[in-house]
Amino acid sequence: MTPSSWDILRRVRGGAGDARRRAQLRAAGVTDGQLRASAYRSPHRGVHAAADEPPTVERRIRDVVPLLPPGGVIGGWAAAYLHGARDLDGLVGGRELPVLVCLPPHRRLRPRPGVRLLRSDLGPRTSPRSAASR
Incomplete structure (x- = not known):
């Protein structure tokens, strides 16, 4: 089973809804393809967060x-x-x-x-x- 964006964000430093640097997410096993998918948003260059947070x-x-x-x-x-x-x-x-x-x-x-x-x-x-x- 592929972990959800929330599960990955929980494993990487911080809380579930916190944005992370691309390098942190890549080190946690997230692929570039996953970061480009609709489960993530990029509020700033090189920063990603779960897309479903209001x-x-x-x-x-x-x-x-x-x-x-x-x-x-x-x-x-x-x-x-x-x-x-x-x-x-x-x-x-x-x-x-x-x-x-x-x-x-x-x-x-x-x-x-x-x-x-x-x-x-x-x-x-x-x-x-x-x-x-x-």
């Missing part, structure tokens, strides 16, 4: 995660949404805002539709409590 705000954000290089983080409205600010859904006047990807100055990522890049020194991690006590 479109949601969270899915749009999760589709960008495999693109993150070391030190890269999701920012802006998408980060706020993931932290519980559900009113920040990335829509303005019915138009989808790009997902902000924050990169350290030395990291590079190819520009892609639906993704906005920001290179900045992200600095050390601080909690809101430690920043407020300064």
